Amino acid sequence: MASPATATAAANSKSKQSPISPSEIQSEFSHHDPTIARVNNGSFGCCPASIIAAQHRHQLLFLRQPDHFYYNTLKPSILQTRLLIQSLINADHVDEVSIVDNATTAAAIVLQHTARAFFSSAFQPGDAVILLHYAYGAVKKSVHAYISRTGGHVIEVHLPFPIKSSSEIVSEFEKALQLGKANGRKIRLAIIDHITSMPCVIIPITELVRMCRDEGVDRIFVDGAHAIGNVEIDVKGIGADFYTSNMHKWLFCPPSAAFLYCKMSDELSDLHHPVVSHEYGNGLAMESSWTGTRDNSAQLVLPEVMEFLTRFEGGLQGIMTRNHENVVEMAQMLVKAWGTELGAPPELCSSMAMVGMPACLGIKSSSDALRLRKHLRECFKVEVPIYYRAPLEGEVDPVTGYARISHQVYNVAEDYHRLRDAVNKLVTEGLTCALLLK
Secondary structure, eight states: OOOHHHHHHHHHHHHTOOOOOHHHHHHHTTTSOTTOEEOOHHHHOOOOHHHHHHHHHHHHHHHHOHHHIIIIIIHHHHHHHHHHHHHHHTOSOGGGEEEESOHHHHHHHHHHHHHHHHHTTSSOTTOEEEEETTSOHHHHHHHHHHTGGGTOEEEEEOOOSSOOOHHHHHHHHHHHHHHHTGGGOOEEEEEEESBOSSSOOBOOHHHHHHHHHHTTOSEEEEEOTTTTTTSOOOHHHHOOSEEEEEHHHHSOOOSSOEEEEEOOOSTTOOOOOSSOOTTTTSOHHHHHHOSSSOOOGGGTOHHHHHHHHTTSTTHHHHHHHHHHHHHHHHHHHHHHHHTOOBSSOGGGOSSEEEEEOOGGGOOOSHHHHHHHHHHHHHHHOEEOOEEEOOOOTTOSSOOOEEEEEEOOTTOOHHHHHHHHHHHHHHHHTTOOTTGGGO
């Protein structure tokens, strides 16, 4: 066994190690398809090789002796993950943090709780739930599945895009709140994205939460699916009742791993996981830790992820800062090359940015956007989501297609140059989305 002096020396040596090198980063992500310029971290995230190895060790611990793992390892390991999340998001207490599979599961927990209030007559038919028009598709469907069937009224906040400033978001949200309160109706739940998915924009959530409080909204749920590892999160400063984020998108965990923060309150104590299992009634955190036999390993590697982050200059904050700066730089390069515009100003971009594509590509529908995305993938080995924006009345040669580019530590400038050159080639050759049908 090493002496205390030896252990201290080793720790000091480790803390002084050089920042991770480009070749080491390349090695950590060598399992990525090397032929693909992947500028779409936003969809599925990424997981370093060292974290995949850690996940495999957790999997083998379970498979080696499942009973021992369940009775002696799983709960303490989940607790360790919850404690780390508590620190990362500035929650008051670890009991406010539950580990779930993904943000969609977290939304189901909140919406199921809201639906029960309608069924019990605590909420009245016609009372409203408000959410952004750009809310994630699965969450929007969940709202209608849980709320519309109970007699609740769903109001969508239509936000402008492209967007020039956060004040436009605030203004439209305020209008929707007033609409929701019309005719004596009550707004029972507001669902606010921290970063919208498509199109991607940072939402001024602290201001919108404060507006909701001022207008008497009962409960506020922030969907921060893209947030942790991408922007700073301070749940106390935000002030919402619920906050969720995926750890597998920007925090280097394998899929699927997420957390749900629930602010401590007697009113909100009756929260349950949608899957009822043996831990039912022992609190949401316990219910979420065991929903039947499944692979929990993705949720247990956060300690190893935190160690991985220390290899980068500035740790997580340094990564977030550089990702933002790099994606803005690459977005501006593409805008200049294509003669278009950004979908949002740099301060409303996170590690993702919306870049207008040349109007001559003829993107006239979401189907066109999907076909163009497929063409870029199959013919140019570039992976990037494309968003279709319907033109406004009177617009001449409008930009209707926007590429959502991401930047994560594994990306290099060449990835974005390949996207630039691929689109320029399509423009030069006169290829349009209509021709992709032939």
